[in-house]
Amino acid sequence: MKLTIKPLHQSSGTPVQGLKPTVFWRIGEDIPPSFSSLLIVLSVVVPFLAWWVLSTSGLVHPKFLPSPPQVINALVRLWQSGVLLQDITASCFRVGTGFFLAAVVAAPLGIAMGTFASIRSLTEPIFGIVRYMPAPAFVPLLIIYLGLEEPPKIALIFIGTVFFNILMIMDAVKFVPKELIEATYTLGGRRWQVLLQVITPYVIPNIIDAFRINMAASWNLVVVAELVAATEGLGKRIELAQRFFRTDEIFACLIILGLIGFAIDLSFRVLLRVSCRWAVD
Amino acid sequence: MHLEAIHVYKQFQTRQGSLMALKDINMHIETGEFVGAVGTSGSGKSTLLRLIAGLETPTTGKIKMDGAEVIGPGADRGVVFQNYTLYPWMTAMDNVGFGLKLQGIKPKERRVRVKEYLEVVGLSQFTNAYPKELSGGMKQRVAIARALACHPKVLLMDEPFGALDIQTKASMQEFILELWQRLGITIFMITHDVEEAVFLSQRVYVMTSRPGQIQRKLSINLPLNRDHSIKRHSTFQDYKDIIVDLLSGRDVATSNSD
Ligand SMILES: Nc1ncnc2c1ncn2[C@@H]1O[C@H](COP(=O)(O)OP(=O)(O)OP(=O)(O)O)[C@@H](O)[C@H]1O
Ligand SMILES: [Mg+2]
Numbered sequence: 290m291k292l293t294i295k296p297l298h299q300s301s302g303t304p305v306q307g308l309k310p311t312v313f314w315r316i317g318e319d320i321p322p323s324f325s326s327l328l329i330v331l332s333v334v335v336p337f338l339a340w341w342v343l344s345t346s347g348l349v350h351p352k353f354l355p356s357p358p359q360v361i362n363a364l365v366r367l368w369q370s371g372v373l374l375q376d377i378t379a380s381c382f383r384v385g386t387g388f389f390l391a392a393v394v395a396a397p398l399g400i401a402m403g404t405f406a407s408i409r410s411l412t413e414p415i416f417g418i419v420r421y422m423p424a425p426a427f428v429p430l431l432i433i434y435l436g437l438e439e440p441p442k443i444a445l446i447f448i449g450t451v452f453f454n455i456l457m458i459m460d461a462v463k464f465v466p467k468e469l470i471e472a473t474y475t476l477g478g479r480r481w482q483v484l485l486q487v488i489t490p491y492v493i494p495n496i497i498d499a500f501r502i503n504m505a506a507s508w509n510l511v512v513v514a515e516l517v518a519a520t521e522g523l524g525k526r527i528e529l530a531q532r533f534f535r536t537d538e539i540f541a542c543l544i545i546l547g548l549i550g551f552a553i554d555l556s557f558r559v560l561l562r563v564s565c566r567w568a569v570d
Numbered sequence: 571m572h573l574e575a576i577h578v579y580k581q582f583q584t585r586q587g588s589l590m591a592l593k594d595i596n597m598h599i600e601t602g603e604f605v606g607a608v609g610t611s612g613s614g615k616s617t618l619l620r621l622i623a624g625l626e627t628p629t630t631g632k633i634k635m636d637g638a639e640v641i642g643p644g645a646d647r648g649v650v651f652q653n654y655t656l657y658p659w660m661t662a663m664d665n666v667g668f669g670l671k672l673q674g675i676k677p678k679e680r681r682v683r684v685k686e687y688l689e690v691v692g693l694s695q696f697t698n699a700y701p702k703e704l705s706g707g708m709k710q711r712v713a714i715a716r717a718l719a720c721h722p723k724v725l726l727m728d729e730p731f732g733a734l735d736i737q738t739k740a741s742m743q744e745f746i747l748e749l750w751q752r753l754g755i756t757i758f759m760i761t762h763d764v765e766e767a768v769f770l771s772q773r774v775y776v777m778t779s780r781p782g783q784i785q786r787k788l789s790i791n792l793p794l795n796r797d798h799s800i801k802r803h804s805t806f807q808d809y810k811d812i813i814v815d816l817l818s819g820r821d822v823a824t825s826n827s828d
Contacts, residue, residue, distance in 0.1 A: 466655065468651050468653060468655040469655050469657065471623075471625050471643070471649075471651075471655075472649065472651065472655045473668075473672070474624075474625070474642075474643035474644075475623055475624075475625075475643045475644070475645070475647065475648060475649040475717070476645055476648075476668060476669030476672055476673075476716065476717070476720055477644060477645030477669055477672050477673045477720060478669075478672045479672070482672050486668075486671075486672070487657070490657075490659050491657075491658075491659070565659070566700075567658050567659045567700050567701075567702065568658070568659070
């Protein structure tokens with residue numbers, strides 16, 4: 290039998306087969322900053338324009354889809370009557386207090402669980418189960434135990450975020466290089482020094498990141514809590530607006546919620562950048 | 571200082587059953603010596619160093635330091651790891667001073683010692699640099715300074731130059747040799763690079779694998795003041811050949827074991 294081997298380089302006319310360069314579909318590489326800015330602008334402008342066009346086209350009844358100017362009007366109206374500021378303050382206070390308490394509990398507990406296999410065995414199974422109980426399902430109990438004022442709302446946010454924070458921080462500790470801990474022992478370090486001066490600083494960037502990610506859950510929960518029982522708050526405002534069929538106010542509150550979340554997310558990123566320069570490229 | 575391993579065996583339990591990583595290891599290190607251990611991959615070099623450092627305990631046998639059994643890690647046995655284990659959130663200065671801080675030495679004295687040892691390793695310019703801003707060779711110098719700042723009785727190094735390019739490696743070898751002579755420190759260094767072992771050590775333990783054993787103890791009788799030109803010397807070549815033969819399983823009658 291005769292073997293025919295194709296020449297590797299064919300006649301000079303045919304182009305060499307290879308990976309073609311691209312801008313949009315680059316994997317794991319940066320794209321030019323100007324192109325990136327353009328895409329960022331598009332990501333906001335396109336949905337906004339689509340909304341505007343759709344709401345003014347007459348295809349959808351304005352009661353269902355208010356136009357941007359209507360929503361801005363509603364925003365101004367809510368602001369001028371003072372209720373918007375009141376609602377924002379109330380919701381922020383609940384989220385802030387609940388999440389702060391969860392963070393204060395989660396950071397030391399998560400670090401301890403990641404560091405000591407003993408504490409992990411002692412706590413992980415029960416946390417793993419409780420974590421899967423949906424936090425809103427606790428609302429009736431919390432109302433029975435804590436009444437209708439602020440405590441049940443704060444408790445709901447606490448319950449709904451503390452376990453995720455704990456487990457994410459615990460996981461981060463697992464990535465502390467073993468050699469870094471051993472190096473500390475060979476420098477005369479004691480176990481508590483390893484815990485406080487090596488493991489803790491190493492995972493601080495991860496803790497900030499865990500908080501940033503889990504913050505979103507606390508905003509979900511504050512709305513849930515306010516839908517059930519509240520006199521003010523952004524969730525309450527949405528519920529009232531629904532009762533009076535004021536979709537423009539619902540839109541206004543949604544936008545405010547989005548903007549607050551975005552601002553909080555951004556501040557966590559800035560905090561990470563400022564406090565852990567070593568960890569960000 | 572007198573450090574010795576006496577009939578040390580180390581067994582690891584793995585999923586495939588138990589694995590004899592070290593078998594009947596007897597060795598010693600004396601004050602001021604530069605002792606090397608060379609061997610193929612898997613011959614248990616790292617395990618031996620970790621046993622001496624106290625990061626592992628022998629299955630049977632004893633590691634003794636000045637007559638007292640080693641039961642855990644401590645600042646009297648400084649360790650330099652292969653993968654530059656610096657604290658990424660600390661500057662070079664804070665890395666070097668960290669051992670002193672752990673031992674409760676006052677900031678004032680710490681600053682003096684840190685400055686001294688950054689000078690010793692030639693990194694005074696990089697006091698405030700973070701590890702990610704340093705090259706591999708510089709990182710390893712910081713790690714060496716960090717270990718030395720604690721004034722250990724012996725410095726243990728596990729393939730410290732294994733990840734460096736050839737030129738940097740050569741200059742680091744001369745650097746550590748010079749440091750050893752200048753400071754009169756005691757060093758135990760592990761390598762799989764035969765030339766490096768002969769170039770640096772006064773005494774070399776040649777290790778073979780399955781199970782990890784010391785094949786031969788070899789005294790290197792070369793002038794103390796060496797530089798890389800000695801590598802062309804015929805005696806140097808002879809030592810190299812002996813070790814290479816031992817590692818490849820061939821025994822040579824001319825070996826000068828003692
Ligand atoms: N913690 C452990 N658990 C199980 N087996 C281990 C462990 N540490 C080492 N071993 C085994 O012991 C043997 C010796 O390992 P060791 O790392 O000491 O070799 P080495 O001489 O340092 O090799 P290298 O040159 O590749 O670093 C290897 O077969 C390794 O798989
Ligand atoms: Mg090794």
